[in-house]
Amino acid sequence: MASRKLKPYCQSHQIIVRTSQPLKKILEGKNKSSCITDWANQLADFGIEYEPRTAIKAQALADFIAERTIYHPEANQVWKLYVDGSSKQSVKGAGLLIVSSTGVRMERAVRFEFAASNNEAEYEALLMGLKICHEAGAKSLSGFFDSQLIVGQVNGESEAKDDIMKMYLQQVKEFVKNFDKFTLVHIPRSQNAQADSLAKLASSAEISAARDIIWEVLPNPSINFMVNTIDRSETWMEPYIKYLQNQTLPQDENQAKMLQKTARWFALHEGTLYKKSYTHPLLKCVSPEEGNYILREIHEGGCGIHQGVRTVIGKVLKNGYYWPSLRGDTETLIRRCPQCQYHSKIGRKPSNYLSAMQAVLPFDK
Ligand SMILES: [Zn+2]
Incomplete structure (x- = not known):
């Protein structure tokens, strides 16, 4: 191939091919296939001489370096x-x-x-x-x-x-x-x-x-925006449930006494705690978080008409829910309700008592 590409140079010089392969035997031998005959005819123009390949010093050095070099895969x-x-x-x-x-x-x-x-x-x-x-x-x-x-x-x-x-x-x-x-x-x-x-x-x-x-x-961001934290801390109902189930009392003596006294007002039915009352049927006990949802539903929900504290508490009890901080939570919620503040009645009474004005003369202004 090289001799064909560089024909002008090769024709004026002698080509010596140093090879360890028996090329001369193949090209000049008698048992040639048609393909090798073609090659032999084409190469005959150049008068190529074949010599056995001797050891090349530089090649030996290169082989040695390639063989002995320690390969660091991570480095590259x-x-x-x-x-x-x-x-x-x-x-x-x-x-x-x-x-x-x-x-x-x-x-x-x-x-x-x-x-x-x-x-x-x-x-x-x-x-x-x-x-x-x-x-x-x-x-x-x-x-x-x-x-x-x-x-x-x-x-x-x-x-x-x-x-x-x-x-x-x-x-x-x-x-x-x-x-x-x-x-x-x-x-x-x-x-x-x-x-x-x-x-x-x-x-x-x-x-x-x-x-x-x-x-x-x-389509979606890599981070998950929906972080829902579930509160697994003990609610106010746990001591009552424990007491009513296994008669377990808290370590603190005062708390234990208090629990024994108030536990009479509670009943456990199928794992749910209920509060007894004089006038209502059994009230289902809920956590303050659930209670807040109930309050918002009643006060400002679909059928809510932004009623006052007493009415809202009455409705909660009538619907059969109870938690100890019901009154305080209702007051806080209604005080913070923006709608109630916008539409509350503005007092137009004067701040001091009215005083009668006496006319000095008849028809005097
Ligand atoms: Zn309101």
Whole structure:
């Protein structure tokens, strides 16, 4: 091949092929196939001479170095991640550029289908980048980000004040644990041009548009906004239930006496505590939190007409609910009700007593 490409040079010189393969025998032998005959005819123009290949010093050295060098897999396996979040007025997107340890470049544009602030979009972009790198098998990762705020927060130089930011930061920190080594460096926007343009593309282009880069739509944010804390602390009913079930009294002597006295007013039926009363049927005991819901339903709910304290308490009892702080809770709720304040009666009475005015002369004004 070389002799054909470099024909002008090769024709004026003698070609010596040093090889350890029996080429001469094959080309000049008698039992040739048609293909080898073709080659032999073409190469005959050049008057090639074949010599056995002797040991080459440089080659031996190269082989030796290749054989004896200790290979450090981690040293070279640093992945690079360039991230940028972009936000137009209504649409947010993120651009990711991932360079693997072997130099393979991956580009990805992500469009967010939920409302997010600029910083949230940046965090989402970072999280997505970390996720992809982890899935691709990166162990050592260098992140490059043009948002100084987020780089500072992740590196612990600045503090996340917003609750949502804190949740995002927590999630990033959790995810970083998947990597053996992780660094996040702030770079100016000019050096992050490719991720930036991908992010802009993600937030501006139509989803249906055909393109070569990997295109993704993220329907929900990565953090879970619905945090429901369930209060498992002991309610006021627990001591009564324990006493009525197993006659268990609290450690404190005064409390024990008090419980024994008042427990006569309570009854336990199928695990539910009821309060006895003179005029009402059994009242179901509820926690103050449940009671607050009942109060709001009665006072300002669908059929609520913003009644006063006594009426609301009467309605609660008539509906068959009881908790010890019923009166206090009702007073607080009604005092704080904005509607009641807007529409309350304004007193128009004078602050001092009226005094009669006497006319000095008849018909005097
Ligand atoms: Zn009200």
